Amino acid sequence: MKSIVKTLVAALAIGLAGMAAASAEQLKVGFAAEPYPPFTSPDANGNWVGWEVDFKDAICKEAKLDCVVTPVSWDGIIPALTSKKIDMIIGSMSITEERLKTIDFTDKYYNSPPGIIGPKDQKFDATPEGLKGKVLGVQVSTIHQVYVNKYFGANGTEIKEYQTQDEANQDLAAGRIDAVQADSIALDAFLKSEQGACCDLKGTVADDPAILGLGVGIGIRKGETELKEKLNAAIKAIRANGTYDAFSKKYFAFDVYGK
Numbered sequence: 001m002k003s004i005v006k007t008l009v010a011a012l013a014i015g016l017a018g019m020a021a022a023s024a025e026q027l028k029v030g031f032a033a034e035p036y037p038p039f040t041s042p043d044a045n046g047n048w049v050g051w052e053v054d055f056k057d058a059i060c061k062e063a064k065l066d067c068v069v070t071p072v073s074w075d076g077i078i079p080a081l082t083s084k085k086i087d088m089i090i091g092s093m094s095i096t097e098e099r100l101k102t103i104d105f106t107d108k109y110y111n112s113p114p115g116i117i118g119p120k121d122q123k124f125d126a127t128p129e130g131l132k133g134k135v136l137g138v139q140v141s142t143i144h145q146v147y148v149n150k151y152f153g154a155n156g157t158e159i160k161e162y163q164t165q166d167e168a169n170q171d172l173a174a175g176r177i178d179a180v181q182a183d184s185i186a187l188d189a190f191l192k193s194e195q196g197a198c199c200d201l202k203g204t205v206a207d208d209p210a211i212l213g214l215g216v217g218i219g220i221r222k223g224e225t226e227l228k229e230k231l232n233a234a235i236k237a238i239r240a241n242g243t244y245d246a247f248s249k250k251y252f253a254f255d256v257y258g259k
Contacts, residue, residue: 026066026067026068027060027065027066027067027068027087027088028067028068028070028085028086028087028088029056029060029067029068029069029070029086029087029088029089029090030070030071030072030077030080030081030085030086030087030088030089030090030091031048031052031069031071031072031077031089031090031091031092032071032072032073032074032077032091032164033071033072033073033074034074034164034165034166035166036050036091036092036165036166036186037050037186037189037190038050038051038185038186038189038251038252039051039052039091039092039185039186040052040053040091048069048071050251051247051248051250051251051252051256052090052091052092053069054247054250055090055109055244055247056069056090058234058238058243058244058247059090059109059218059231059234059235059238060234062233062234062237062238062243063230063231063233063234065230070085070086072085072086073163074091074139074140074141074142074163074164075140075141075163077089077091077093077219078099078102078103078219081103081219081220081221082102082103082221084221087220087221087227088218088219088220088227088231089103089218089219089220090218091219092183092186092216093105093216093217093219094143094212094213094214094215094216094217095108095213095214095215095216095217096143096210096211096212096213096214097210098146099213099219102222103219103220103221103222104219104220104221104222104223104224104228105217105218105219105220106217106218106220106228106231106232106235107217107232107235107236108214108215108216108217108257109215109216109217109218109235109257110215110216110256110257110258111214111215111216111256111257111258111259112183112184112185112216112256112258113184113204113205113207113212114143114144114147114181114182114183114184114204114205114212115181115182115183115184115187115188115201115202115203115204115205116131116136116179116180116181116201116202116203116204116205117172117179117180117187117190117191117196117199117200117201117202118134118172118178118179118180118199118200118202119172119175119178119198119199120198120199120200122178124179124202125202125203126181126202126203126204126205127203127205127206128151128152128155128156128157129155130202131152131155131157131178131179132155132156132157133156133157134157134158134178134179135157135158135159135160135176135177135178135179136148136152136157136158136159136160136177136178136179136180136181137160137161137162137168137171137172137177137179137180137181138159138160138161138162138168138180138181138182139161139162139163139164139165139168139182140161140162140163142182143211143212143213144181144182144183145161146211147181147205147208147211147212148181150208150211151205151206151208160177165182165186168180168182169190169195169196170195172198172199173195173196173198173199179202181205184201184204185252185256187201188201215258218231218235239257244257
């Protein structure tokens with residue numbers, strides 16, 4: 001009898017442990033392994049901080065998910081998702097038709113138009129005519145790369161590609177290129193830095209939803225309907241209960257959610 005009871009108790013313990021392990025399964029949240037302030041950047045202790053880190057924390061708490069930060073090189077982040085090295089992308093990735101061929105997205109969680117910056121002592125517009133004959137820097141594997149190749153590269157602008165946004169910004173500050181296109185919020189953070197004091201915003205580019213997308217969403221694998229529903233519900237909840245606005249005010253003086 002005692003042996004039967006012990007067996008039952010042991011089986012129950014194993015079952016409960018299995019349930020706990022399942023409920024506590026970690027989801028790896030991927031974003032680019034590079035500084036991208038104000039969204040993500042490592043602090044002095046190597047911990048990742050920024051608006052998107054706060055967003056990740058709020059979303060995972062609301063959805064009751066155990067999430068762990070997993071930095072990945074930007075040009076390999078979608079393959080990392082599809083090969084299950086990470087479970088979602090929270091890395092300022094725009095929802096585009098091209099990306100939807102490979103992965104799925106949640107509802108948008110912010111939106112920001114692309115901008116072009118350049119030296120303060122150079123006057124030009126953020127247009128193909130304004131950039132003609134100039135060298136324009138852009139990060140690879142981004143919507144900006146696709147955009148500048150279509151609208152600027154074909155109209156007399158030399159396009160220089162970079163693995164990271166930080167490298168493009170450094171070359172601009174050093175005078176090796178004439179301009180940079182990127183997300184206007186990220187560029188604003190650079191312009192407010194000591195290094196970015198060289199430059200100013202020349203303007204935002206003309207919209208092209210087919211390339212620039214419909215805002216930034218959380219990237220997930222196709223077919224993961226349950227996770228998508230949880231994340232969408234969490235985005236809606238933190239927008240409604242004030243959590244989203246509370247942490248956003250630490251970084252922005254405007255509504256980053258956008259139109």
